[in-house]
Amino acid sequence: MFIDDGLLQALPELSEHIKQYAEVHNDRMELVIDPIAIPGGESVKQNLHFVERMQRALYDNHIDRHSYAIAIGGGALLDAAGLVAATTHRGVRHIRIPTTVLAQDDSGVGVKNGVNLYDQKNFVGTFAPPFAVINDIDFVVPLNPRDKIAGMAEAVKVSLIRDGTFFTWLERNADLLATFDTETMATMIRRCAELHMHQIAHGGDPFESGSARPLDYGHWSAHRLETLTNHHLRHGEAVAIGIALDARYSVLAGLLEPGEEERICFLLEHLGFKLWHPALDHYNAKGRLEVLQGLIDFREHLGGELTITLLDDIGVGIEVHEMDAQHIIASIEWLRERTAN
Ligand SMILES: NC(=O)c1ccc[n+]([C@@H]2O[C@H](COP(=O)([O-])OP(=O)(O)OC[C@H]3O[C@@H](n4cnc5c(N)ncnc54)[C@H](O)[C@@H]3O)[C@@H](O)[C@H]2O)c1
Ligand SMILES: [Zn+2]
Numbered sequence: 001m002f003i004d005d006g007l008l009q010a011l012p013e014l015s016e017h018i019k020q021y022a023e024v025h026n027d028r029m030e031l032v033i034d035p036i037a038i039p040g041g042e043s044v045k046q047n048l049h050f051v052e053r054m055q056r057a058l059y060d061n062h063i064d065r066h067s068y069a070i071a072i073g074g075g076a077l078l079d080a081a082g083l084v085a086a087t088t089h090r091g092v093r094h095i096r097i098p099t100t101v102l103a104q105d106d107s108g109v110g111v112k113n114g115v116n117l118y119d120q121k122n123f124v125g126t127f128a129p130p131f132a133v134i135n136d137i138d139f140v141v142p143l144n145p146r147d148k149i150a151g152m153a154e155a156v157k158v159s160l161i162r163d164g165t166f167f168t169w170l171e172r173n174a175d176l177l178a179t180f181d182t183e184t185m186a187t188m189i190r191r192c193a194e195l196h197m198h199q200i201a202h203g204g205d206p207f208e209s210g211s212a213r214p215l216d217y218g219h220w221s222a223h224r225l226e227t228l229t230n231h232h233l234r235h236g237e238a239v240a241i242g243i244a245l246d247a248r249y250s251v252l253a254g255l256l257e258p259g260e261e262e263r264i265c266f267l268l269e270h271l272g273f274k275l276w277h278p279a280l281d282h283y284n285a286k287g288r289l290e291v292l293q294g295l296i297d298f299r300e301h302l303g304g305e306l307t308i309t310l311l312d313d314i315g316v317g318i319e320v321h322e323m324d325a326q327h328i329i330a331s332i333e334w335l336r337e338r339t340a341n
Helices: 005-010 014-024 049-060 075-090 101-105 145-162 164-172 174-178 182-202 219-228 235-252 260-271 290-302 325-340
Strands: 002-004 036-038 068-073 093-098 115-117 120-124 308-313 316-320
Touching: 002 005, 002 014, 002 075, 005 014, 005 036, 005 068, 036 049, 036 075, 049 075, 068 075, 075 093, 075 101, 075 115, 093 101, 101 145, 101 182, 101 235, 120 219, 120 290, 145 164, 145 182, 145 235, 145 260, 145 308, 145 316, 164 174, 164 182, 164 260, 174 182, 174 260, 219 235, 219 290, 235 260, 235 308, 235 325, 290 325
Parallel strands: 002 036, 002 068, 068 093
Antiparallel strands: 115 120, 308 316
16 A cells, blocks of 8 residues: 555544554455555656566565555656556456545546656656545545645536536535635545546547546646646646636637636636746747646647647537647636736
8 A cells, every 4th residue: 555645644534544444354355564664645656666666566565457456645756656556467356545636536536547757747657547535524624725726627627518408507606615615625526536537537538548538628728738847837837827718718719708707717716826927938048938738748648639728619629620829828827818907
């Protein structure tokens, strides 16, 4: 069992509880070694160091393809541990117990894992459905406000591309969500996870063999912003900016009704997101806007034709195959101005 050390700081008695649980159920399970603490947060994904450390633990403890490697923690630890489980003996059984809002409502219920390499997000990884996922809202309660807010970006995202009714629900419940009302958070997480799982199971392309990635609305710039800020911006925080950027772009491209982008930004801000970061404004030595590299990376990561999801309406995503650099720059300017005012 691999435990996120950030989670352990919040719940120091967790290791002991796990050991007691295993003892009580020793007729059905054997914990081969005490839970192993692994650093949480993006640092676990920044190279292969911790992947190898976890692989070594599976080797040392003779974990075979009928054993289970269980990971409990945030999306970053789950991504790294998922890669470990998927590649050790070409795949040992893997159970995920996500403990952040983002991991419970999005990453933990998906089929992807991976770590970053060469300054590229998720450069090394696999598609591998876990054996099981256990979501428990009690884990979210001790999470810090910043991470509680960050995970809500994925709910706004999936509502925008798939479910306008859910978007209206988020608007109506923004006060309760902004104050982290547990029951409302649980409802949001459940609906968001359902929408993600539905897309993966019924969207026709669970392992993303095509060039489209509908669940990644707002993500082409977000991934770049995460790298540009050295992960000072959390994934969800970068996604919120990416959502706002592509909402304004959708208006400029003549897809989304003018005014709707303002409604989207208002909801994100109400939930606690900041929609501007100076990294949006970085130019490289060649005078090129750094964030635009995100489009190139995004296409390369997916392969094939560039495919970006934009908004045709709230609740209705639409795929396009090119983006106009001038419209992107204008959208960034718009974000800067509306945040300054
Ligand atoms: N695989 C996918 O499909 C997918 C999808 C979206 C995002 N992701 C990835 O997920 C990662 C972000 O995950 P995240 O938002 O969960 O953040 P995170 O994993 O970075 O965790 C944030 C912080 O919270 C701590 N923590 C975890 N659970 C806690 C708890 N219950 N109480 C207190 N502290 C706790 C961690 O130690 C860490 O310091 C990114 O690397 C992103 O790329 C993956
Ligand atoms: Zn995401």
